[in-house]
Amino acid sequence: MFLAIMGGKKLWTIGGGLVVALVAVYVYIGVDVSPHVEFVPETTALPEDTVPDPxxxxxxxxxxxxxxxxxxxxxxxxxxxxxxxxxxxxxxxxxxxxxxxxxxxxxxxxxxxxxxxxxxxxxxxxxxxxxxxxxxxxxxxxxxxxxxxxxxxxPVHTEEKSLCVAVTGALWNDLAKAGADPAVAMKLSEVFAWTVDFYRIQKGDRFTVVYRERTVDGEPYGDPEVLGVRYQGAFTRDAFRFAPDQGELAYFDSAGNSLRKAFLQAPLKYSRISSGFTLRRFHPVQKRMKAHLGTDYAAPYGTPILAVGDGTVEKAGYSAGNGNFVKIRHNGVYETQYLHMRKILVRNGQRVQQGQTIGEVGSTGLATGPHVCFRFWKNGEQVDHRREVFPSAEPLAAADRPAFQKVRDELLARMDEAEREAAQHTSTATF
Ligand SMILES: [Zn+2]
Missing domain, CATH: 3.10.450.350 (Nuclear Transport Factor 2; Chain: A,)
Structure with a gap:
């Protein structure tokens, strides 16, 4: 028996013909490659019930x-x-x-x-x-x-699933096509927030994921949980979820190093890079060639801007060129700055934590549209943060290693299996 509640009116049907109104949560993860279908998984239709349940x-x-x-x-x-x-x-x-x-x-x-x-x-x-x-x-x-x-x-139904997808366009779309809750894409960007630059993902890169999903009456219940993931692109990164004896549930690479790093890869969760770090570019407002010592992330007005690392607000203010901006000192070596904010949400001298929202995307100052100009200083010199290798957090303690290795090896076996299965599908697909 199936109950569908639509527009406040009753509607209940017994048995077959289940119509589930799926509310797709579209999580856009900016990957600037044109979408094209490489592999469409076969979908199995739900069997029609012939005998109605009481x-x-x-x-x-x-x-x-x-x-x-x-x-x-x-x-x-x-x-x-x-x-x-x-x-x-x-x-x-x-x-x-x-x-x-x-x-x-x-x-x-x-x-x-x-x-x-x-x-x-x-x-x-x-x-x-x-x-x-x-x-x-x-x-x-x-x-x-x-x-x-x-x-x-x-009843809450819990199921563990694994899949391997090749990136053809937006990651959430590829995951949805493979039958996964698109929210998995958001979880992947969180797991890899320190180690994979989602703006550099290329068509053909692959994600192999083992995840846990909960449903109630066929509808997603809560967020999916990523247990293990392998990214294969220009380089390979993997992540395994593990709870150390003394410590929080976290993600570690296969050697047991925490994925957590001093800095996030980007100050926004979902956006696209509209202009990279370069010594020469044509300035869209000033109409002349000029160095661009930052990375521009375009995103809708109001998108939360995140501190990429722990630190202290050195300056929260306004200038004609920068608009509303925040500059954070992280330690003796690193500083970051975030420009053109619509709204500043921190004040001078405030301590901030990695991932904390410090402002909202806007277009104040010299800006043609809503974006964050993100600037990164190393020892007082502006550098391209996307070329930097950031220091890692603490690795797993020796006492945690045997338990971690067991979890890791089980997940590795399931990822290998998912990849073998995907390879079979790909080899029989016709284009
Ligand atoms: Zn900029």
């Missing part, structure tokens, strides 16, 4: 009942939902009291789905009210004596 909803058998579903309207209270069904104030008060130990009825929120279940007879008596607190939990109010309030849970 109807039930929220674990309540629906034989002899009618189900009506809706969404809580803004400002609606528990009694607004029940009183129009002819349920008296005394009954509502009792239900509120009975609910107290399992659910606070003041937590009913607009937009959440609810269901009313009536007897399927002339009287059409309300028998149950069900409020969906989240994707998993629902509160079941039994409205007829003996009244009760219980919490029901939908």
């Amino acid at each position: 109807p039930s909803a929220y674990g309540i058998p629906l034989s002899g009942f009618i189900l009506e579903q809706g969404k809580v309207k803004p400002g609606a209270t528990f009694s607004d939902l029940l009183a129009p069904q002819g349920i008296g104030g005394g009954t509502i008060d009792s239900l509120v009291r009975m609910a107290a130990s399992v659910f606070d009825i003041h937590r009913i929120r607009a937009g959440h789905p609810y269901a009313l279940i009536f007897t399927d007879d002339d009287q059409r008596m309300p028998a149950y009210f069900v409020y969906e607190a989240d994707q998993v939990d629902h509160v079941i109010f039994t409205l007829r004596p003996p009244m009760s309030v219980t919490i029901g849970k939908r």
Whole structure:
């Protein structure tokens, strides 16, 4: 049985013909290569059910009942939902009291789905009210004596998957074509935030990923978790998720070195490079040849700008050329600067952490459109950060190594398997 809630109206179908309205979360990861399809995986259609399941909803058998579903309207209270069904104030008060130990009825929120279940007879008596607190939990109010309030849970399905994709265009698109939740692309950019420059990914580069995905009734539940990943391009990088005995869950390379580095590869998560570091370029506003001692990342107005490393704000201010800008001193060697902000979110002297939002993308100062001009100093000299090799965080302790190696070897075997499978598909594909 399958329930689809559409536009606040009830719609439930029994058995086959599942129509899942997929809300695709489009995560754009800028890869400047034109998309073309190299391999389209075969899709297997869901088998049509021929024998309908006995109807039930929220674990309540629906034989002899009618189900009506809706969404809580803004400002609606528990009694607004029940009183129009002819349920008296005394009954509502009792239900509120009975609910107290399992659910606070003041937590009913607009937009959440609810269901009313009536007897399927002339009287059409309300028998149950069900409020969906989240994707998993629902509160079941039994409205007829003996009244009760219980919490029901939908099962969460966890599945581990592996795949290998060749980059043909935007990474999220390639992952989606391979059947993965596009959110995996976002997770990959986080895992490799220190070690892979996502602006340098080329067509034909490959990602092999082992990940864990949770679903409730076929819908994604929470973010996917990347367990292991291998990137193969101009160089190879791999990452294995591991929890050291004393320490947080983190990603390590095959030698047990933390992937965490002193600096992120870029100050924005998703954007594209509109102008690289160069000693000569035609300045779009000043209309003359000029050195460009920074890297421009184009992104929509308001995109969060991240501190690429821990440090102290040396200057947060405005100048005619730079617009609103922030300069951060990271240590005795490195400084970074972020220009043309719409909004500055830090102040002079403030300590900032790697990945912290320090401002919003804008076009203040000499800028033709919304972008961040990112500048990087090493020992007081402006350098191209994309050519720098950054220092790493601490490697794994010796005591953690045997457990790590076990995790790593299992993941490596699954990645190899995924690559073999992808190679087979590719060799039989026709173009
Ligand atoms: Zn610039």
